[in-house]
Amino acid sequence: MSARANILNKLRTSLAGTTPRPDEFDESLVTGPWRYPPEERIARLRELMEAVHTEVHQTSEGDWPARVAELLAKREITNLLYAPATPHGEQLARAWKGEAGRPALRVYDRPVEEWKAELFNDVQASVTGTLGGIAATGSLVLWPDRNEPRLMSLVPPVHIALLKASAIHDNWYNMMTDQNWAAGLPSNALLVSGPSKTADIEQVLAYGAHGPKELIVLILEDV
Amino acid sequence: MNQRIPVTELTSDFKGRAREALADSQLRSNFRTAMDSLMRKRADAFSDEDEREGLRELGNHIRARSLSNLPDLLEQLETRLTANGIKVHWAETVEEANEIVHGLIEAHDGRQVVKGKSMVSEEMEMNDYLADRDIECLESDMGEYIVQLDNEKPSHIIMPAIHKNARQVSALFNEKLGEHVSEDVDELIQTGRRILRRKFLEADVGVSGVNFAIAETGTLLLVENEGNGRMSTTSPPVHIAVTGIEKVVSNLRDVVPLVSLLTRSALGQPITTYVNLISGPRKPDELDGPEEVHLVLLDNGRTGAFTDAQMRQTLNCIRCGACMNHCPVYTRVGGHTYGEVYPGPIGKIVTPHMVGLDQVPDHPSASSLCGACGEVCPVKIPIPELLQRLRQENVQAPGHEPVSVKGAGSKYSRKERLMWRAWVMLNTRPAFYKLFLWGATRFRALAPKKAGPWTENHSAPVPAARSLHDLARDHLKNSDILGEKS
Numbered sequence: 213m214s215a216r217a218n219i220l221n222k223l224r225t226s227l228a229g230t231t232p233r234p235d236e237f238d239e240s241l242v243t244g245p246w247r248y249p250p251e252e253r254i255a256r257l258r259e260l261m262e263a264v265h266t267e268v269h270q271t272s273e274g275d276w277p278a279r280v281a282e283l284l285a286k287r288e289i290t291n292l293l294y295a296p297a298t299p300h301g302e303q304l305a306r307a308w309k310g311e312a313g314r315p316a317l318r319v320y321d322r323p324v325e326e327w328k329a330e331l332f333n334d335v336q337a338s339v340t341g342t343l344g345g346i347a348a349t350g351s352l353v354l355w356p357d358r359n360e361p362r363l364m365s366l367v368p369p370v371h372i373a374l375l376k377a378s379a380i381h382d383n384w385y386n387m388m389t390d391q392n393w394a395a396g397l398p399s400n401a402l403l404v405s406g407p408s409k410t411a412d413i414e415q416v417l418a419y420g421a422h423g424p425k426e427l428i429v430l431i432l433e434d435v
Numbered sequence: 436m437n438q439r440i441p442v443t444e445l446t447s448d449f450k451g452r453a454r455e456a457l458a459d460s461q462l463r464s465n466f467r468t469a470m471d472s473l474m475r476k477r478a479d480a481f482s483d484e485d486e487r488e489g490l491r492e493l494g495n496h497i498r499a500r501s502l503s504n505l506p507d508l509l510e511q512l513e514t515r516l517t518a519n520g521i522k523v524h525w526a527e528t529v530e531e532a533n534e535i536v537h538g539l540i541e542a543h544d545g546r547q548v549v550k551g552k553s554m555v556s557e558e559m560e561m562n563d564y565l566a567d568r569d570i571e572c573l574e575s576d577m578g579e580y581i582v583q584l585d586n587e588k589p590s591h592i593i594m595p596a597i598h599k600n601a602r603q604v605s606a607l608f609n610e611k612l613g614e615h616v617s618e619d620v621d622e623l624i625q626t627g628r629r630i631l632r633r634k635f636l637e638a639d640v641g642v643s644g645v646n647f648a649i650a651e652t653g654t655l656l657l658v659e660n661e662g663n664g665r666m667s668t669t670s671p672p673v674h675i676a677v678t679g680i681e682k683v684v685s686n687l688r689d690v691v692p693l694v695s696l697l698t699r700s701a702l703g704q705p706i707t708t709y710v711n712l713i714s715g716p717r718k719p720d721e722l723d724g725p726e727e728v729h730l731v732l733l734d735n736g737r738t739g740a741f742t743d744a745q746m747r748q749t750l751n752c753i754r755c756g757a758c759m760n761h762c763p764v765y766t767r768v769g770g771h772t773y774g775e776v777y778p779g780p781i782g783k784i785v786t787p788h789m790v791g792l793d794q795v796p797d798h799p800s801a802s803s804l805c806g807a808c809g810e811v812c813p814v815k816i817p818i819p820e821l822l823q824r825l826r827q828e829n830v831q832a833p834g835h836e837p838v839s840v841k842g843a844g845s846k847y848s849r850k851e852r853l854m855w856r857a858w859v860m861l862n863t864r865p866a867f868y869k870l871f872l873w874g875a876t877r878f879r880a881l882a883p884k885k886a887g888p889w890t891e892n893h894s895a896p897v898p899a900a901r902s903l904h905d906l907a908r909d910h911l912k913n914s915d916i917l918g919e920k921s
Contacts, residue, residue, distance in 0.1 A: 214525070215525040215526055215527045215531060215734070216525040218527055219509075219525055219527060219680060219732075219734050219738055220506045220509065220510070222734075222738035222741070222742070223505050223506040223509075223680075223738060223741055224506050225742075226738070226741050226742045226747075227503070227505070227506070230503065231503075232500070232503045232504035232507070233496075233499060233500040233503040233504070234500075235500060235685070236496055236500075237493070237496075237497070237686075237688065237689070238489075238493060239688075241486075241489045241490055241493050241692065242490075242493075242691045242692050242695070245483065245486050260705065264708070320722060321722075322722065323722050323723070324670075324722060324723035325672075328636060328670075329636060332632060332635075332636045348705075349695075349705045349706040350705065350706075351706055351710075357721070358720050358721055358722060361721065361722045361723040361724070362665075362669045362723050362724050363669055363670065363723045366662060366665050366666065366669065367670075383691075384691050385688060385691045388687060388688065388691070389688065393652075393687055394651055394652055394686065394687045394688070396652075397652050397654055397687075397712060397714040398714065399713070399714060399715040399716065399717065399718055399721060399724055400669070400711070400712065400713055400714070400724060401712040401714070402665075402709060402710065402711055402712070403706065403709070403710035404708065404709060405705075405706050405707070405708050405709075405710075406708045407708070408660065408661055408662035408708055408709075409660050409661065409708055410577045410578075410624060410660060410661045411594075411660075411702075412576070412577040412578035412581070412594060412595070412596055412597075412661075413577070413578075413581070413596065413599075413600075413601055413604055413620045413623055413624065414465075414468075414469070414600050414601050414620065415468075415469050415472050415473075415594070415597070416601070416620040418620050418621050418623075418624040420624070420625065420628065421577060421624060421627075421628060421660065421661035421662055421663070422575065422628060422631060422632070422635070422661045422662035422663040422665075422666050423661070423662025423665060423666070423708075423709070424662075
């Protein structure tokens with residue numbers, strides 16, 4: 213008998229004569245305490261994200277490319293990984309075109325195997341979009357895809373994420389049910405709630421464990 | 436580096452190790468400080484008692500519901516994962532699981548494995564198994580990395596290196612890595628980051644655990660703060676996840692309360708930095724992510740615990756570690772004293788099903804039954820009740836049927852059983868009790884001077900010259916309490 217058959221048989225024998233418990237999921241327990249008036253969502257998300265060392269800026273759809281340039285200049289960052297095929301990528305390239313002193317734009321346009329060392333060693337920062345945000349826990353939701361692959365938000369030491377104010381949900385439960393996530397998830401879906409960190413030595417919090425050392429969130433207030 | 440000296444071999448038994456740990460003031464102070472802080476953080480994260488209790492009730496409901504339908508859910512999980520392109524493997528024992536993992540690594544000529552935190556891989560002693568076959572299996576969680584570097588086992592399931600302070604970690608890095616690092620925690624972490632980043636870049640295979648496996652969508656959910664879990668599951672060309680068969684839940688929405696309970700109970704965080712939902716390998720049009728994803732489902736005694744409706748509750752566990760953070764025994768003796776993969780209260784109730792109660796006979800009694808573990812458990816496992824049950828199983832007479840816990844009865848003693856029988860007889864039959872009192876008071880000088888372990892630290896009990904009954908009778912007579920003055 214296979215391990216699979218043995219395990220399932222043992223479990224079924226133990227359950228003989230019993231019926232599965234009915235589903236009594238009380239959704240008010242995961243939504244009730246976590247609702248916010250629309251005007252408070254940004255403040256809530258900001259407060260939680262800043263508490264874990266995320267840098268949050270409120271800006272507008274027209275202004276964010278200049279803001280990115282400013283933030284990178286302050287850090288003396290000379291290159292930025294971006295996704296030209298996305299609307300925000302296109303906008304960034306357009307806005308930066310012809311401007312002097314902008315960081316070099318790099319593109320994740322081939323399988324990671326072809327440039328892994330470069331990605332790990334050379335890329336200083338990345339900018340990606342987000343699927344939305346969650347006010348209750350101060351989280352960004354990322355659904356990486358071909359344009360903005362999984363490692364794009366993980367490997368570069370600085371990750372800049374664009375978040376539309378209108379895409380901030382009250383809580384995770386409402387977001388996943390409103391958007392019917394259960395009908396189909398991507399290869400990888402992520403909640404990101406700050407730069408990477410650890411408290412494994414003496415419970416002392418240290419940022420920049422294995423992922424980004426800095427997470428910068430730009431909230432686009434007018435979209 | 437991969438050579439690991441099991442802590443169990445240093446001192447033979449729980450009591451011996453406990454004595455050593457209790458005498459180590461540095462160790463005790465490291466644990467005391469950490470546990471006090473973790474308790475405070477949890478309390479702050481659950482400031483609303485009603486909200487907390489409602490959520491615990493829901494957490495218990497979800498876990499119990501999942502277990503009540505476990506075989507069907509496992510099949511559904513397998514079907515969904517397979518449809519998503521994730522290959523599912525089943526293992527009854529840790530040997531089988533190790534063989535599966537090794538086979539997968541060999542199939543890709545893998546030599547370097549990088550591992551995110553996984554307690555099931557600790558059950559398997561996967562690092563040792565692979566090291567014996569010339570495969571480097573490197574821990575990438577900072578705490579696990581430190582522990583592996585020192586040939587130790589984790590002393591806490593969430594904070595593996597909590598028994599060490601920064602000075603000790605700095606000394607370890609200087610000794611093992613030849614790195615001259617100060618005691619500054621940031622500097623220590625940056626050193627780990629630098630070394631492990633190279634490993635993430637080079638690794639052939641990434642191994643991880645699973646916090647929840649979602650049957651409805653065929654998804655593996657992992658929570659973490661460091662990013663090593665994402666690295667291990669994204670950067671290498673092959674990802675192998677290992678987990679226990681109990682980790683499955685029915686629906687995607689079920690993980691919302693469970694993740695909240697887990698991160699708040701474990702670390703007092705509203706959520707971890709990353710919640711990573713993996714539902715498949717790299718798709719043809721995608722540019723990264725592993726080409727292959729495998730899930731190894733491990734039994735290792737879990738079906739044994741499942742046979743008994745009471746002990747089945749041990750499988751509710753979501754591995755948050757809150758029970759150990761709140762345990763007065765764990766805080767004093769530390770994780771290594773338990774000598775097993777899972778320390779603390781939860782370790783005491785899950786380990787017997789894995790290794791047999793006869794291997795850990797002192798675990799159920801290493802508790803004051805204060806109840807703190809049961810009170811904080813996010814999925815409401817009645818840990819104190821299960822400890823009492825294991826105490827009974829420990830002294831089960833030979834031949835007792837059915838055997839519901841592997842290795843039960845190792846503490847059975849005929850003499851002890853006879854003594855309790857006599858005690859029951861005395862206390863349930865007034866005539867015997869009177870006779871005993873009469874004898875014990877008259878012949879009190881003959882009371883034994885040695886009463887087993889009791890008299891190692893206490894003076895021997897000597898019966899009084901007159902019994903309480905006797906004295907009370909006199910008292911009532913003399914005070915005339917029944918007379919007209921009352």
